Amino acid sequence: MRKLPSLQSLRAFEAAARLQSFLLASEEMHLTPSAISHQVRGLEAYLQQQLFTRSNRRVELTDAGARLAATLSTAFDMVEEVCRDLVPKAVTESLSVHCTPSFASKWLGPRLPAFMREYPGLTIRMSSSAEAVDMLKHAELDVAIAYGSVRRQAGVVIEALGAERTAPLASPRLLDKGFQREDIATLTLIESNLNPVRWRDWFKHNNLKMPDKPQPSFDRAALVLAAAVDGLGVALESVRFAERELANGELVIVGEGMYKQIERETHFFCYRAADRSARKIQQFHDWLLRESQNLAGDN
Known part of the structure; x- marks a missing residue:
């Protein structure tokens, strides 16, 4: 069995890291900013690592956060590409x-x-x-x-x-x-x-x-x-x-x-x-x- 944190928390973190904003991540995922923050905190608790530093409404990735963000970005790109290829094309x-x-x-x-x-x-x-x-x-x-x-x-x-x-x-x-x-x-x-x-x-x-x-x-x-x-x-x-x-x-x-x-x-x-x-x-x-x-x- 794979030992992974919840997919929802990984998606929330990847969106916040990519957009450098909990607010923008919430708009993309159709959630509230507090829900994004809750998912990220749950992921940090799972990893026992701080992934963002928070100050004056800004968030910045820590070293651990940057490492995870780079890996997730590549992995999600690959998943998105294969799913796009598998979806039947419109018949013309x-x-x-x-x-x-x-x-x-x-x-x-x-x-x-x-x-x-x-x-x-x-x-x-x-x-x-x-x-x-x-x-x-x-x-x-x-x-x-x-x-x-x-x-x-x-x-x-x-x-x-x-x-x-x-x-x-x-x-x-x-x-x-x-x-x-x-x-x-x-x-x-x-x-x-x-x-x-x-x-x-x-x-x-x-x-x-x-x-x-x-x-x-x-x-x-x-x-x-x-x-x-x-x-x-x-x-x-x-x-x-x-x-x-x-x-x-x-x-x-x-x-x-x-x-x-x-x-x-x-x-x-x-x-x-x-x-x-x-x-x-x-x-x-x-x-x-x-x-x-x-x-x-x-x-």
Whole structure:
């Protein structure tokens, strides 16, 4: 049998020695200063040695106290380290997501903090490119969010993320107070090369004649919106991508209420059918659909 003083008295002494204060030791151990003093006195009685000298509310270690404090500090550090190693680590999973750069920066990225708060054990690993990816050839990906037209293939589940509105967007600085329906043809029209809805589609849908003049074009929705914010002209782009600029007033929907709306399914959630039961994919899937439905409701 080991002959040792009480663990509580050793802990009280080590804390008082380390902090050089009975008061601070009491706060750390959630005891009263008198309880710390009582534990230390009991240890001194056991060892038949004075461990502290006490004067003017200060305590200083004696030689015997310094020797014991050094040994206890090392021993407690070792115990703390092995206990930390033995405690099971939090289980974390990673989910590899691929999408277009604009979807990542303009829509998904701003929402990821909320997702991480809801699912703290799931870490998103994101990659992006404008090109579509074949889920059957890229085993490193868990899900892909495709844009535009999607080629159906066996073994891959493809689900639309709801219809989204494409609308003419411009800086409010470009629009006169007396803006009329036909006036949009006088503005510079910015073409978004990857958007499946083009200006010719929009003009035809609204029974308007499209002007015959040059159109600046960009191959990223983020660039198109940035150009519109800077006042280059009118962007025809997804409202889904422009929610931040619309909210802060950098952009407005041109002629809201004057034109017929265009809504199409343009983003699709894709994953391998073999992974259908994967919990992390279902969690991300359900969260993404909720976010998409919330946006659709706001529109």
